[in-house]
Amino acid sequence: MGAALGAATLSFKFGSEKGGGDRRYLTQPRGPGTSWYVVAEVPRTLQTTLGKKRLMKSLETDDLRVARAKRWQALTVLKAQISECRATTSSAKDPLLLEAMAFREELLRAEPARRDDLMYEIADRAAEIDLTHGGTGARDDHAPFEFEQAPPVQQSRDFALLASGKATPADLYLERWLSSSTYSERTKADARTAMSQFKAWCEKVNQAFFIETTTDRIASNFRDEVFVQAKVHPKTANKKLSALRQHWEWLDRSFAVRPNPWMRKSLPKAKAHRVAPDGPDGPERPFTDDEVRTLLAGPADTDLANVMRIAALSGLRLDEIGQLRIADCADESFAVTRSKTAAGVRTVPIHSVLRPVVAELIGTRDPKSFLFPDLPDTGWDDNRTMAISKRFAYYRKKLGVDDKRVGARRSKVNFHSFRRWFATKAEDAGNRENVVGDIMGHESDLGITFGLYSHAQLKRLKKACVESVKLPA
Template identity: 30%
Template structure:
């Protein structure tokens, strides 16, 4: 083709030739070239978060091998593909990926690799205005809720398999609404008379006191007494990040799949079971939020409201009910209005 032809520059072989020349003369930069350099500046990152950032940047550089490939249109399409493609990532996960990518992009700006005025990621994957919590507005809504009878079936299946630790975690979750990592990291020293403390939670709202249901109290006491390592769920192994919930969480995944529950049922679905029971019982949303560690649902509760008294939370928790064969079960109990 004549070099003067309008479409000459768009020919694949011409583009490849120019890119080869740009790489050879250091005018074209591979997207991944400075990733480790940037990660080295993030001295405050935990090992797990550092590995997540590294994985996020690897995903980014696989889609955009060279910095010059990153355009606003291409970035928008990439984000759409992340959420609607085969992986079907949640908005929260995509936001996390973009947080890492934006941080790296700012590093490239500072190194004068990309122009400072060019931000191809501005406004992408923003949460909806109607969501009070990024998690609850995205992945939280994708997770399905177990009915109380389903939770009991999971518990009995874990016991039948002889997986005592998984059964302990399920039992703790169904009476408290705690996250699996909160339960697996709960220390004996944080269990008190009638309640326990969740510390080092993901959010400020997650730091809380959780009442111990009367049906859970004797089991909690036994776990505390039997602990060999200072944790309520004793004897769990840690992964390379120090996470005690990883292995037992995978066993839960295999268990629920074997029982026929699809992928949107996860351990967090037990947390939704608790929230749903409280809602059905007429428990005020701000009380339920204090129990499970959610952000307060309205500006009034969130900005001006104090945490509810432990006695109030205890009354609400006692409304949880499961037909698990334990004496004292009352099907009408969960319909009581606080």
């Protein structure tokens, strides 16, 4: 067992220490022998505010081993800075907006006699703002509250509408809506991005960014100019439009805001029968045997090399591998305990080629610890594989394993292609479709049900299915 374990370990660690090992989030901007820094990417929506595409923090050491140990705490500090920036760039931090909302609150609570005085104060303040921004500051003394017509400058008109309660910033209740939802952190981020895009477009075309002024035509113009004319993929565009539509649905339930201007704004999906399989909009594909051979023989680091092999010989999704704990690898099976569907919660036999490697990864560690302990938690719904997914994409392209068609959003091969390759090989080996489906965690409505098998029979069938998949020589 010891000799076999040693041989397997060597085969799985080829090239893993080349270049100094794991350097995720680490850089030496001043060159070798100088201090290491930790790096955090700044979201596109915040790059203008922060004035940077990435944040860096010195770890005050030129020792890579020390830097590896210190990076996670430093990375937490940088991510907190990004989160704080996201909060402070909210429209609620605009000085004029704060002033207008203060007037609005006072107006709502004021006695009737005081309300008239407040309305005149709002009109006077709007005139001052108008004058400050190049207007005349003039207003109709006979109709001091007709703020939609006078004063004419956008900032003063918006101030008056907000302060008098006639308009509400479109993003004022965004965080309240998201905090009351059950959306994942990634979905919430998509919603924030969609609202930021809508706000930026409103500023660009000099359109008021209010709930009350967002009409059906405004929503259509935004969709056509930002998504259709820019040739954004319908799937991406519809994700953003759906977020805006759902926010307005919440506004309707909470404040009876209707109609919903974002209804029926989705872009049409391409007809399935009109999509050429090999065209830019065709489905993604499995790796070929040559591509699998190239990826597994390349200079991957230890974690990436092991994750790739587990994916190829088990059909597990990348996030399922990242969530595996030591206790989930008992009885020569991987136990998937978290999934989007009921069928996804399953056990998958550990391939004989993988057992020595899994045994080494387990060692004598705590059963509650992760099988891959060095994968960082990104803070996105307990996602631990975002960094290694990006690392794999860079690694794959560096080895020339790519299939990006002209006009396509992304390559037809990605990490999920290991899963597709496993399914293809399992079916090519003559395994029953429902057995393959159970290993993959697919929902099945096949006529042959698992009620026909005993637990022991099903376990044998799944084990035989997994073992029938062979890595390319």
